[in-house]
Amino acid sequence: MYRNGFFSLAFHTLFIAFIVAPLVVVMAVSFTGEGFISLPSGGLSLRWFEALWANQEMVDAFWLSLKLGLVSATVATLLAVPAALAISRYDFPGRGAITGFLMSPLMIPSVVLGIAFLRFFSLAQVGGSLWALSITHVIVVLPYALRLTLASTIGLERDAEHAALSLGANRLQTFWRVILPRIRTGVVGGWLLAFIQSFDELTMTVFVATPGTTTLPVAMYNQISQTIDPLITAASTVLILGTLAVMLLLDRLVGLDRVLIGDKQ
Amino acid sequence: MATYDAERVGSAPWLLTGPALLVFLTLLAAPLVLTAMLSLNLFSDTKGVIPVYSLANYLEVFGDDYFHEIFLRTGGMALAVTVCAVLIGVPETLIIARMRAPWRSLFLLVVLGPLLISVVVRTLGWAILLGNNGLINQALQALGIIDFPIRMMFTQFGVVLALTHVLVPFMVIAVWASLQKLDLQVEQAGLSLGASRMTTFRRVVLPQIVPGILSGSIIVFALAASAFATPAIIGGRRLKVVATAAYDEFLGSLNWPLGAAIAVLLLIANLVIVVGCSRLAERRFKHVFE
Numbered sequence: 001m002y003r004n005g006f007f008s009l010a011f012h013t014l015f016i017a018f019i020v021a022p023l024v025v026v027m028a029v030s031f032t033g034e035g036f037i038s039l040p041s042g043g044l045s046l047r048w049f050e051a052l053w054a055n056q057e058m059v060d061a062f063w064l065s066l067k068l069g070l071v072s073a074t075v076a077t078l079l080a081v082p083a084a085l086a087i088s089r090y091d092f093p094g095r096g097a098i099t100g101f102l103m104s105p106l107m108i109p110s111v112v113l114g115i116a117f118l119r120f121f122s123l124a125q126v127g128g129s130l131w132a133l134s135i136t137h138v139i140v141v142l143p144y145a146l147r148l149t150l151a152s153t154i155g156l157e158r159d160a161e162h163a164a165l166s167l168g169a170n171r172l173q174t175f176w177r178v179i180l181p182r183i184r185t186g187v188v189g190g191w192l193l194a195f196i197q198s199f200d201e202l203t204m205t206v207f208v209a210t211p212g213t214t215t216l217p218v219a220m221y222n223q224i225s226q227t228i229d230p231l232i233t234a235a236s237t238v239l240i241l242g243t244l245a246v247m248l249l250l251d252r253l254v255g256l257d258r259v260l261i262g263d264k265q
Numbered sequence: 266m267a268t269y270d271a272e273r274v275g276s277a278p279w280l281l282t283g284p285a286l287l288v289f290l291t292l293l294a295a296p297l298v299l300t301a302m303l304s305l306n307l308f309s310d311t312k313g314v315i316p317v318y319s320l321a322n323y324l325e326v327f328g329d330d331y332f333h334e335i336f337l338r339t340g341g342m343a344l345a346v347t348v349c350a351v352l353i354g355v356p357e358t359l360i361i362a363r364m365r366a367p368w369r370s371l372f373l374l375v376v377l378g379p380l381l382i383s384v385v386v387r388t389l390g391w392a393i394l395l396g397n398n399g400l401i402n403q404a405l406q407a408l409g410i411i412d413f414p415i416r417m418m419f420t421q422f423g424v425v426l427a428l429t430h431v432l433v434p435f436m437v438i439a440v441w442a443s444l445q446k447l448d449l450q451v452e453q454a455g456l457s458l459g460a461s462r463m464t465t466f467r468r469v470v471l472p473q474i475v476p477g478i479l480s481g482s483i484i485v486f487a488l489a490a491s492a493f494a495t496p497a498i499i500g501g502r503r504l505k506v507v508a509t510a511a512y513d514e515f516l517g518s519l520n521w522p523l524g525a526a527i528a529v530l531l532l533i534a535n536l537v538i539v540v541g542c543s544r545l546a547e548r549r550f551k552h553v554f555e
Contacts, residue, residue, distance in 0.1 A: 008360045012372075015357045019376055022390020022430065025400060029393060037393055039400070079285040086281035098282055101289060109491030109535055111508040112300070115515060115528045119303055120296035139293050142285065200383040203493040203508070207515065220385050224498055228392055236386040243382045247374075257370065260377045261438050 023240060030233035037228060048234040058235055061219035065199050067130070068215060072137035073195035076145045079138070081187055084149040085179070088156070103143045113140065114207030121208060128210040136208055137198045144197050145190035148259065152186025189254035196246050297532075304525035314521055322526035332510070332527075339506040342425055342496075343489035349429040350485045354436030355478055359470075361437075362444050373441070380434045388495045391427035392418065395499070419501040427499045428489050435488065436481035443477025479546040487539050491531060507531050 004012070032038050033045030052058055080102075086092075087099050105113065117136045126132050156179075164174045180187070202217040209218045216239070223232050250259050304322055307315040326332045361372050379387060394400050395417040402414040417423045447470070455465035493508040500506065505513070507527060514524030 004360055004363050008356075008363075011356060012360045015353060016372065016375060018353075018430065019379060019433075022387055022394060022427075023379065023382065025393050026386060026390045037396075037398075079288060082281040083285045086278040090278040092278040095278070098286065102282075102285055105293065107487075107536065107539060108297075109487075109508065109528075109531055111491060111493050111511055112297075112528045112532045115511065115525060116293075116296035116300040118515065119300050119521070119525065120292070123299065135288070135292055139289065142289075196381050200381070202383065202385055206493075206512070217383050217385050220383075220389075221494060221498075224385065224389055224392070228389070228396075232389065233393070236383075236389055239383055239386055244378075247378055247381055251374070256374055256377070260380060260434075261442055 026233050026236045027240060029230055030237040032230050034230070037230060037233070048230040049238075051231050052234045052238070055231065057214075058216070058219055058231075061214050061216040062238075064130070064213065065216040068134060068137055069195045069199040071130075071134045072141055072198045073145070073191050075134070075138045076142040076194045077149075077187060077191045080142055080145040080149050080190060081183075084146055084153045088150060088153040089158070102146055105140050106143045110140075110201075110203035111207075114204040117204065118207045128212055130213060133205070133208060133213050133215075136204060137201060140201060140204055141194035141197045145194040148190035148193060148254070149183065149186045151258070152183040156182060185254050189250060189259055192246060192250050192253070193259055196243065200243075300525050301529055303522055304529045306522040308520045308522045313519075322523045323530075325523065326526055326530060335505050335507055335510050336530075338421070338504075339490055339508075342421055342428070342506065343486050345421075345425045346428045346432060346489040347482050347486045349425065350433045350436040351478060351482060353429070354433045354481065355440055355474070358437045358440040358444065362441070373437075376437050377434050379430075384431055384494045385498075387431055388427055388498045391423070391430065391495075392498055395423050395426075418499060419504060421500075421504065424496050424500045424504065427495050428492055431492070431495055432485045432488055435484045436478075439481030439484065440474055440477040443474045443480075447473040476546060480543070483539055483542045483546075487535050490538075491535055 028039055029037055030048055031044040031046070032040045033043070033047055034041075083098075083102060087095060113136075121128075121132050160182075161174055161178050164178045165171075169177070200217060201215070202221055205215050205218050206221065209215060214222070216235070220232055220235055223229075247256060250256055302318075303314070305318045305320065307317055307319060307321060309315060357376065361369060361376070364372065392399075396402070397414040397416065397418065399414075399418070401417070402411075405411045406414065417426075451469055452465050455469045456462070460468065491508055492506070493512065496504065496506045497509050497512070500509070508531065511524050511527040511531065514520045514527060
């Protein structure tokens with residue numbers, strides 16, 4: 001393997017600048033003291049973070065997104081763990097089709113999902129509740145939880161499990177004390193990834209969110225499509241820092257490359 | 266992968282997958298079927314959705330120049346985004362793969378990390394950079410390079426640029442995954458046997474990563490063609506794409522059947538491209554996949 005030459009490193013520098021530029025700009029603008037979009041001049045100001053904290057709509061949207069993420073990631077994980085165990089250890093008819101079906105939300109455009117859920121809820125007349133919103137998020141984030149859980153259940157040795165069963169432990173005890181501890185990183189990683197995907201989801205949610213159930217990304221989108229002011233950059237900065245925190249957690253737990261690329265190594 | 270456990274199979278897999286399947290059948294499959302049925306209904310401004318079945322909405326989409334333009338624009342922009350993602354994503358992946366210990370994983374995280382940051386935030390960054398009073402125009406004017414701002418917001422250029430930024434990590438992931446199967450030491454072998462760098466790249470490295478480039482391209486194209494937030498914010502009202510057109514029919518003009526027809530066509534086009542291209546690529550590059 002040869003080393004990177006001058007041109008490679010120059011290209012690399014430009015590429016990294018391209019990747020981080022929009023994020024850095026958003027964060028820089030959020031510290032401006034002016035009333036319009038501009039880079040901070042003469043010291044950093046927290047004016048727009050104070051304005052954000054005082055903006056009831058945005059604060060409510062933040063708490064709603066947080067609740068939604070916690071609920072949908074938890075439900076998705078509860079559904080994904082048994083499914084992953086079945087898929088990885090039993091050879092049963094329809095196994096491939098079921099896996100494909102459970103992963104299918106990744107292949108369906110979010111706009112189509114949004115329209116389908118909106119139609120369903122308007123016929124069932126249950127739109128506009130946190131419950132309805134949560135279940136749509138469960139479906140959208142389940143593939144992420146399933147993928148990471150599968151990565152840890154596939155290839156899991158079953159000797160310890162057989163030992164536990166033959167020593168008189170029942171199925172539930174075996175799962176709780178033998179299986180779960182060994183697939184924990186996959187389950188926790190899957191939960192975190194599912195949470196972050198739910199917290200960030202915009203395109204599908206735009207269709208099913210109502211004035212009473214506006215998530216943070218939807219509130220930000222509505223705001224941006226009217227006018228772009230420093231308030232929205234302050235909200236974005238909070239979001240970027242929050243995501244970074246979850247990212248570091250994921251990296252510590254599972255390794256971010258494993259989360260994003262999968263088990264290729 | 267799966268271990269066959271004859272005495273235990275029985276009903277266990279069904280009990281374990283049952284809850285997830287039940288949720289998916291009632292709350293994913295049923296809504297999709299209902300949407301397909303809705304797309305066959307008619308609509309009038311006074312009576313709303315009329316429950317008769319016809320292909321009128323599809324004929325309207327296929328026959329109307331307005332929709333032709335939207336579908337062509339969406340396909341064209343998705344293609345442009347895919348080409349850009351290949352042109353910058355593939356070299357960058359190779360460069361990162363050649364880096365040494367701390368830098369390699371650090372830059373991989375820098376490139377892939379934005380995937381986890383909301384697309385609204387990333388698009389907002391581009392809106393701030395590209396506006397007529399945006400930072401790029403301000404900088405160019407301050408430096409005296411241009412006298413008048415260049416219009417970049419609400420242009421196809423702006424949308425393609427921002428979408429490339431949003432989607433290029435998927436290309437890096439796909440190429441990176443294919444690189445894992447390739448020991449870059451073989452390059453050394455090529456070089457030491459007298460091949461030039463160009464020949465080594467073309468004959469040794471490229472054939473191994475082509476499947477990765479192809480699967481990355483399929484993912485990037487599919488996501489670009491169905492993108493909503495970025496075209497809506499950077500493209501604005503006038504530069505409509507399929508996803509924003511469906512949104513407008515649903516939440517703007519309230520013509521749900523027509524919006525549903527557009528959504529069904531988007532879904533079918535998406536599946537045809539993803540499944541079709543993957544099949545084609547797998548057949549062509551069978552030797553590499555195995």
